[in-house]
Amino acid sequence: MLTELSVWRRWLVDDHRALQSIFIGGGTPSLLSVVDVERLLNGVASLWPLPTGCEVTLEANPESVCFDKLQGYRRAGVNRLSLGIQAFDDNRLRQLGRCHDLATARQAIRMAQQAGFASLNLDLIYATPGHDPIIWQRELTEAMAWQPDHLSCYELTLESGQQQWSLPDEEQQLDLWRITRQTLAQQGWQPYEVSNFARPGQACRHNRHYWDFGDYIAVGAAAHGKWTDPNNHLYRSANESNTRAYLKRLSGRNPTLLLEPVNRHQAARECLMMGLRTTTGLHRQTYESVSGYDLLQQQPSVVQQLAEAGLLTVTDDHIILTESGTAVANAVMLALI
Numbered sequence: 001m002l003t004e005l006s007v008w009r010r011w012l013v014d015d016h017r018a019l020q021s022i023f024i025g026g027g028t029p030s031l032l033s034v035v036d037v038e039r040l041l042n043g044v045a046s047l048w049p050l051p052t053g054c055e056v057t058l059e060a061n062p063e064s065v066c067f068d069k070l071q072g073y074r075r076a077g078v079n080r081l082s083l084g085i086q087a088f089d090d091n092r093l094r095q096l097g098r099c100h101d102l103a104t105a106r107q108a109i110r111m112a113q114q115a116g117f118a119s120l121n122l123d124l125i126y127a128t129p130g131h132d133p134i135i136w137q138r139e140l141t142e143a144m145a146w147q148p149d150h151l152s153c154y155e156l157t158l159e160s161g162q163q164q165w166s167l168p169d170e171e172q173q174l175d176l177w178r179i180t181r182q183t184l185a186q187q188g189w190q191p192y193e194v195s196n197f198a199r200p201g202q203a204c205r206h207n208r209h210y211w212d213f214g215d216y217i218a219v220g221a222a223a224h225g226k227w228t229d230p231n232n233h234l235y236r237s238a239n240e241s242n243t244r245a246y247l248k249r250l251s252g253r254n255p256t257l258l259l260e261p262v263n264r265h266q267a268a269r270e271c272l273m274m275g276l277r278t279t280t281g282l283h284r285q286t287y288e289s290v291s292g293y294d295l296l297q298q299q300p301s302v303v304q305q306l307a308e309a310g311l312l313t314v315t316d317d318h319i320i321l322t323e324s325g326t327a328v329a330n331a332v333m334l335a336l337i
Contacts, residue, residue: 002043003250004219004239007257009047012227017215019048021055021206025082026220030060034072041077055205057082057121062108063100070115080119080204081112082152088139092128109146119202121150126180127173128156129166136176140183149202153180154195174327194277194329211278213271213286221246227259232289234262264291273333281313281320295319295336302335 022044024037032040041056057080058073070081083105087093090102100108112120122143126136143151155173158165168176181191189197193211196204209216218225222241228234237259240246249255262270268291275282288294296303296314303319306312311325311332325332 001040001219003255004257005043005047005217007250007255008217008219011257012217014230018051019044019054020051021057021209023057023059023206024078025057025059026222028061028064029058030064030069034069034076037073037078038076045077055080055119057204057206059084060108060112061100062105065108065111067111067115070111070117074115074117079117080121081117082121082123082150083108083112084123085109085143086123086125087128088124088142089135092131092135095128096125109148113146119150120148121152121204122146122148123152123154125154125156126176127168129168131168131176133175133179137179137183140180144184144187144189150196150198150204151184151189152196153184177327190279192279194326208278211274212283213274213290234267234290235259236262267291268293269337272336276319276321276329276333276336279320281315281318283318285317299336306332306335 022041024032024040029037037058044050056078058078059082060070061084073081085105085108086096086098088102088105093101093105109120109122124139124143140153155177156167158167167173184191184197188199190200190203191197192203192208196207198204215227216225217227218237218239221239221243223237223239225237226234227237237257239258240249249258268287271287271290272282272295275287282295284294284296291298296319303312303314306325307314310322311328313320313322321329321332
């Protein structure tokens with residue numbers, strides 16, 4: 001990863017934008033030793049001067065951390081921790097095949113707080129088979145009681161091989177989604193994206209950057225990034241998912257980056273889908289700079305129909321999903337695409 005970062009720095013020698021955030025995530029990065037995390041962050045800092053207040057997040061699973069390791073991560077420069085709790089219910093944790101139980105999850109949160117992280121996120125998953133609204137309400141109440149800064153509440157998505165699971169039907173999933181928003185809103189939690197909620201001023205800067213269609217460097221096996229050149233041409237990077245192939249490419253004499261241009265149609269589609277997920281909505285000027293069109297001029301009848309149906313609101317600067325529109329966000333996006 002340090003080699004790849006060096007190649008990126010040479011590629012972007014004329015790009016003087018400062019780093020605003022670092023996110024160590026995917027898989028279980030909390031399996032890394034403190035020394036490895038410190039070496040990685042020092043390597044980043046040697047290539048890109050880090051501004052004061054740079055957000056540095058590390059994802060962790062409860063069973064893979066201890067107090068000394070968490071303290072070490074903090075000393076290394078990590079100032080935001082994202083814990084993959086997934087459920088505050090032992091039956092659901094077993095159902096999800098997690099390696100930790102509820103007692104381990106609670107202990108991990110307690111240790112993270114004692115280690116003094118400036119910001120803490122808890123990841124939760126809902127709409128698992130048989131997920132009862134009463135249980136979910138209780139789980140959300142406990143999550144808030146721990147007083148983290150941020151909660152990510154994702155609806156379960158099945159991968160291939162899990163299709164035999166019987167998930168709640170659409171109406172039941174919608175009920176769980178409504179419970180999530182209502183329960184958190186009553187306690188002052190602000191939804192700033194379909195699945196993400198934060199205390200005022202505590203939205204994740206890194207994730208927000210994705211949804212605002214910003215550029216980001218991605219390093220490591222299976223990492224995907226996005227970069228825009230000075231002529232507003234968009235590129236995607238996509239590393240090999242096979243670790244051996246990734247290491248082989250970067251261990252040679254002339255390590256290279258895997259970059260591919262993205263056409264305007266594809267870029268516009270991604271920009272629209274990302275922007276509409278947020279509560280601030282799709283920034284019309286950003287969409288126009290990516291696609292070459294104002295969405296209202298491109299699809300006036302569709303936008304009008306969706307607005308009249310109460311699914312979105314149009315302002316001078318943004319196109320924003322209403323509460324009803326957010327509940328059927330995929331359908332709205334599909335209509336616009």
